[in-house]
Structure formats: structure tokens, C-alpha cells
Amino acid sequence: MRLPFRKTLDNITAYKPGKPIEDVQREYGLEHVDKLASNENPLNCSPLAIEAVRKAAANLSLYPDGNATELKKAIANFYGVKETEVMPTCGSDEMVSLLAETFLDPGDETIMADLTFTSYIIAARMVDAKVVIIPLKDFKLDLDGMAEAITDKTKVIWLCNPNNPTGTMFTEAELTAFMAKVPENVVVVYDEAYVEFVTNPDYPKDSYKLYQKYPNMIVMRTFSKVYGLAGLRVGYTLANEEILNNVNKIRKAFNVNRLAQVAAIAALKDQEFVEKVHKVNKEGKEYLYKSFEEMGIKYVPTEANYIFVDVGRDCNEVFVELQKRGVIIRPIKETFVRITIGTMQQNQRLVSQLKEVLGK
Template structure:
């Protein structure tokens, strides 16, 4: 088949590789129990109130969902204190990132990203012909000056993942303030706050909505996949200026979020108890892992998320495969060019104990 059939941008595109599915690992290694600590999911499970909302909507799945998620948008507007027209709901944050690219990117535009960070930024923009300018971390932080220096007249978008995936660290408020002060006016800033709820209690963590109020060409992305435990239903949302949202809605698919997902998100948003239990479980797991890493003298990033990025002092592929054979799935850092690092999601006390005790066996 001729290569001319396909978009030329796809030739050099490296697809995003998600974590291994549990059932695949069970079959491959003949295991009955697996602890998946690779994809930053909520190990507490979904919100019970979200499940109640889903049950109520089951008898209505013969009808198309509300195309603009009106009820969910109203709930979000009230919860966030923003305008109804400033919100767009999507089929997970990934669809919203694709929507952003489809809204802004023309052939020859440039986008600036940090490295390491979420790979979907580069995929969704480069497929449309953008040049992705990647700025490596400076020691263990965003090189914000490096990102500012990478901006030119062709730069359309700058992506900041805060807290960052896969490292888990944050851009502090004073540094974010500095970045926005220096940023050229023609650039659109994408603030990916998928892990917002884990970091919001940190006094130095900046709320992206504060920057949107001052700078209309800002887009803030959040999700129901993490704290809310709805990763399998795919619900995310963005907040931006009405001017940008109006244009984005032209590119949005009509029925992009299914009825059950919309209702689950409405229930989860109301379930304060589930959020608090999730954050409590997360804090305990983080503390257990940090104590273990300190004992092992492993270097790691201070995390404001539901995962930790840690230097295990051996090639991550070896650790990844070894842990998987013993029923623990993590994310190897060689995907991001950090060969000796792994990203491990938080879990219950039992899951965290299994991870640390299993990892310890590689150093006996």
C-alpha cells in the first residue's frame, strides 16, 4: 500500500503507549492477582454517589446525550465560580487536548513543551503539522526561562502540566507569576491541571483560574479521572475565555460525552466524602513510599499527585519487567528518557506494602 495514502506527519509520529492492561499481564505471566500501579487511577474506586447517578440514567441510554452537557456544565460553573459559557466538557482530557490542537494549530506553527511531560501534547499538535519544541528540565524543575527563550513569532501554544506528569512536582506560584509576566501576548497557555485536587491544599500551588482572569488566552484543563475515580468513563473539562470557547465549540464533536459519563461526573462532584477519603488514602501511600525510598537512599521528586517518580538505581525496564512478573505494574521511565526512574501510582496500604516489599527483593 502506498505511503502517499496517509498524512505525511504520521511517518515520524511516535504513538502514546498506555500502561499494560491487567488481564494481559495475568495471561502473560499466569497470575491471578495484579496490582496496577501504573496509570494513576483511583484505587479507592469510583464515587458511590456517581454510581447512583449512573443507575438513574441507565433507562435513558436509548436517547442521545445532551450535546453540550448542560447540567454538568451548570454544576461545574457553580462549583468553580466561573461562567457557564467558559466551560467545555470532553471525552477525557485527551479529547480536549485534541480539540485545542484542532482549534489553534496551522501547518508550520510551533508549540513549546517541557521534557519530561505528558506526551499527548506533542502528538495532538505535530499530527497537524506543528513543530514541537521540547525544553528539558533544569535539575528537577521546569526550565521556565528556557521555555520563554524558546518562544518566537511562530509559537502558538505553550503547555504547562501542573502538577507535572510524570514527575509529580509543581510550578510554584511565584514562578508561575514570573512566567506569565514575561510571556508574549500572542501565545496561548495551556495549563493542564489533571492532578489539581491533589495539590490544591499546598500554599505555594497556583490555581490556573486566577491566571485566566488576567489573561484571556489561557486554557485550564481538569479531569474526573483522578480524584473522582471515573477514568473508565472518560470525562474532562476545560475553562477558558468565552471568545476561545465559542471558537472551540465549532470544532467539538456533537455527542462527545455519553449520558452515563455526564451523570457520573455530576454525582462525583457532589461526593465530598469520597474526595476526602481518596486524599487521605493518597497521603498515607505517599508517606509510606517516601519513607521506603529514604531508607533505600533513592532519589525522587516531591509529589503533589497520586504517583511518585523515583530513581531506582537500575534500568527501569529491568525493574518494570521484574515487578510485573510478581504481580505489580508500574511505569518505566525509559519511555521519557529517564532510564533508571519509574513512576509508581499510589494505592491502598496493602497495595503500597506489596509494591515496596516486592521492589526491595531486587536489592537483596
């Protein structure tokens, strides 16, 4: 007898997170393991955030502020936007699901790239939407292809800039041309989880306020990456009030926990930390580019804190071999892996182990 699981679950593959350090230590009896698999921050987070968490730990028996009022205020002040245009969530990942539930009825079409962030497809399938997949072109989102795929049934388009896992971006001019082709009643989710790492000057300027220019656009950002608060789960969305009021109807009452709220407020105040992370990432990126070139390995230039690398061998094999040597990376497909940029020491260890694995 089959329990009444929803049919759509047959089409959903569970999200596969990066392998935890503890698992690899246990499996291979290793003392030191570097995790370069989940685009986490190698510098941890701002000391101000740690201090705020320490203080807030005195009140763990109390529910958090369900409206995250102070955090909303802090984000609104940081960007100079209205509090009603800001919504913090339990990671931006939660917002992906909330948006699918807000806008997609069964059978509605939703357009996304492949490869891109896997939460979009899980969220869309969860609500029985019809997923229209547009393959990447030269590792970049094919914005022309995505615009051409719009039909009367299209409700939501998912854009990831820079794109995960390839690290590529589209420019302001490309985005403007794309938006000119998108009808006003089609929602564009613009996911900028890695925006703070971008170095290319052609990246869309002041992209946080694109929702003001395009009322059908929703900008998602996170505290998980450059701010280093992935363990606390807090992200935020900037969008017009009407959209956020509707999302608010289905949001869980206490979706952003007490520690996450205070840590995010403190983290925003420490822009020096953000600059330091940006700098370490840029230096790491240049070192890794140079090392890959010396090894004769192809990679895709990145605007994020990870690099999409063609290791020229089965990605799962390379993943396992590196793991045995204390480095966790992410196998993606075929000969492609995604490697998070770490501290210089971590990058050097990765390069030396990769050389060994690939016999370079």
C-alpha cells in the first residue's frame, strides 16, 4: 500500500548540501579538513556579530520578534529604502519557496537556467508548476533564450547573478535589454547571493533598487556569504510593498530566529569586515587562476566566491580523491567541479592536493 505522497515528489531530487567536515574527518580519520564546497566564508563572520549573538543568548526562551522590526529597519537604513520594501527570511532559500508559493499555481510556467541554483527547481516543482529550462550559453545565463521562452502561461523567471555554480554574470546592458522583453505581469526573481564579491565594473549598478525601476522584479540577498552568517540562516528580499504583503500572508510567524536577527544587524555595521572578505576573495581568485593555468586546467572566470573548474576527469572521482586528502569540494557534473575560494592557506593546500590527484 502506498502512502499518499504527492505525485510531484517523484520529480524532485533532494537538495544535496556540501559534505560536512565532521563526516570526512570520521570517514578518513583526518584531523584537518578544509571545506571548499558550500561557498561559505573562510573568515567566519564579523566579531560584532559574535558579540551580539553572545548577548542575545541570554533570552533564548523568548520567541523572536516575528516582524524582525529592528533588522528590517537596519536593512532599510543601509540601503535608503522603505522598511515596507524589505523582508528578512530564514536564508534567502526560504524566500525561493515563498515566492513559488506566492506566484505559481499548478501548470503555470516558470523559466530558469540549467545549470543554476537548485532551490528554484525544487520550489517550482513543489507547487506543480511547469518548469521551462534554458541551458546556459558559454556558462552564462542565456537571457535571450529565456526571454524567447516566455508565453502567456509564464509567471516567474529566476535569474541568478552571479550565477551559481558557474560564477558568471550578466551586465547592466544585458539586463536592461532582457527586462524590455519581459511583460510587466511576469515576475523576475533576481537572486544576488554573491553580489558583494563582484569585481566586474559592468555589473548592474545599484542593483539592490532594481525593484524600484521594475515593479515586477524581486531582489534577493543574503547574510550567508560575504557576511559569513550561513549557520544562522538569514537572508533578505527587497521588493515592492504589494509583493511583500502577499508573501507575508504565508510566511511562518517566527521565520528569522532571535540570534540571526541580532547578528545580521551587527554584521551590517561592520563593512570593514565585508571589504576584508572581498579582498581575500579577490587575492584567492587570482592565485587560483594562476595555479590552474600552470596546471593546464580550464576554469570559468568568476564574479563570486567559487570557481567552476573543468578538472578533465570524472568529477566524482576527483571529489573522492580530494576528500581522502582532507579537501571537500563540490562535484557538479561530468568533469566539472565547483571550488569555494578559501583563505590563502586553504587555497594553497587545495592546489597541492589537486596536483597530486591529477598527477600534475
